[in-house]
Amino acid sequence: MSFKDTIKNKIWNTFAPENVLNQIESSAIDSWSHLIDLSNNESETLTENNALNFSSLYSVINVLASDIGSLPIHVYKKDKNGKREKLSISDNNVAYLLNKKVNNDGLTPFTFKSLLVSQLAIYGNSYTLMRFDSKGDVIELIPLDTGSTTVYRNEQGEKYYKTTQNNQQITLFSHEVIHLKNPLTTVEGLGISPLKALKLNVESQRAGDELNHSLLRDNGVPKGVLSVQGVLNAEAKERVKKEWKRANSAGAVVILDNSLEYKSLGQNLAELDYLEGQEYGISRIASVYRVPSHKLNILSNATFSNITQENLSYVTSTLQPIVKNIEEEFSISLFTEREIKSGFYVEFNIQGLLRSSPEVLISSLETQLRAGLITLDEARGLLNMNPYDEEWSRVPYLTKNYATMNEIETEGKEETNE
Structure with missing residues (x-):
């Protein structure tokens, strides 16, 4: 039966x-x-291919992808003395790809960065094909379908990839692919998908949504x-x-x-604590991705002070590790061995996110200006303003009220002798 x-x-x-x-x-x-x-x-079973069909997962991944996608990324060259120079899009092909035109299909830098993060959040891995010119410089970055890309090793232990592109399976060498991985990896060097830890929570969320939908569809009358x-x-x-x-x-x-x-x-939604249960489920999903609840409009325990602190924690504990992962992989893959030894690397600018408000940012810049840590043109650059581009704006300033202990002691002795 x-x-x-x-x-x-x-x-x-x-x-x-x-x-x-x-x-x-x-x-x-x-x-x-x-x-x-x-x-x-039965409710839809969570898989990597349908993850974005679940509203709670979509919300969390969208927050992460959008935040990383909106961060500026720059190419720098550091000399032997530690002095670094930011390269413009007209001076460096990598800077052009990451800030202007990723590939010939019209993929924008924001969409490209967001795509990388969303693939990491769903699959635990992200793959990007690099196309080179005759000089060996990267001229195109083409995201690959993570679901159809597999990593292999030959008899010599060298890594290579097989993927599907334009309905054809192709084989790629390791130097052609940028392989981003989640921090938690397998012994084979593959990132582990967070969905493995979220399957029960996400499917429970979907079951709750379906219960709510069926009740509303039946005009609020439970089955009987x-x-x-x-x-x-x-x-x-x-x-x-x-x-x-x-x-x-x-x-x-x-x-x-x-x-x-x-x-x-059945039971009504009040007896099931439906709203509380849904909020708890979303919070559990957000905790796996380390996204604060207020970013998902869960404001039950939010105050101005704790949101400010959570924002700073979100930048340092969530965004910064993701950014560091991308920076290191890009710096290794996008430059030749000669360029790497010459000091070329990429870096995101997250300084603006570390300021809790515009007032705090202005105060921080003023302190750095007074201490001679940055120039006026550098400060204006951090505010997304054009530089003065004058000789006096390109040199640091230092208040005359500061002096070394030796200088103060020498001046004291001179005054005593007089």
Whole structure:
């Protein structure tokens, strides 16, 4: 006997009068399906390919991808003395790719960075194909489908990749692919997908959403049974079902006569603590990705002070490790061995995110200016303003009120001698 038939029998044995049970034919039991929908519609199972179909996961991944995608990324060259120079898009092909035009398909830098992060969040890995010119410089970055890309090693232990592109399987050497991995990896060097730890939570969220949807679809009336005195044939049950649906339509009032009794088969959302449960589930998912709750509009415990602190923690504990992962992989893959030894590397600018407000940013810049740590042009650059580009704006300033202990001691002795 199937699960569906078992449930039907249990319901019938519960509500049917005992003196007529022996007179019921199997067709009468089957007729309960006219009154109660017992179809076994299971919730969608979470996989890497359908992860963004789940609203809670979509929200969390969208926050991460958008935040990283909006960060500026620059190419620098550091000399032997530690002095670094930021290279413009006209001076360096990598700077042009990362800030202007990623590939010939019109992929923007924001979309490219967001795509990398979303693939890491879903699959635990991200693959990008590099195309080179005759001089060995990278001229195009083409994201690969992570779901159809597999890593192999040959007899010599060298890594290579197989993937599907334009409906054809191709083989790629390791120097052609930028392989980003989550910090947690397997012994084979593959990133582990966070979805493995989230399967139960995400599917529970979906089940809750489906419960809410079904209740709203039925005008807020939970599933139940109508108990009647005596036995109804299939035609009578169909008529009762039709009238019951009409009576439960919007604005209608249900009236039961003495021979009918309604009994609910489920619990309402209040009894299930639906809203609290959904909020808790989203918070659990967010915790795996280390995204603070207020970024997902869960503000039940939010205050101005703790949101400010959570934002700073989010930058240092969540975004900075992701950014560092991308920076190191890009710095190794996008430059030749000669360029790496010459000091070329890429770096995101996250300084603006470390300031809790514009006022704090201005105060920080002023302190750095007074201490001679940055020039006026550098400060204006951090504010996304054009430099003065004058000789006096390109040199650091230092207040005259500061002096070394030796200088103060020398001046004191000179005053004493005088």
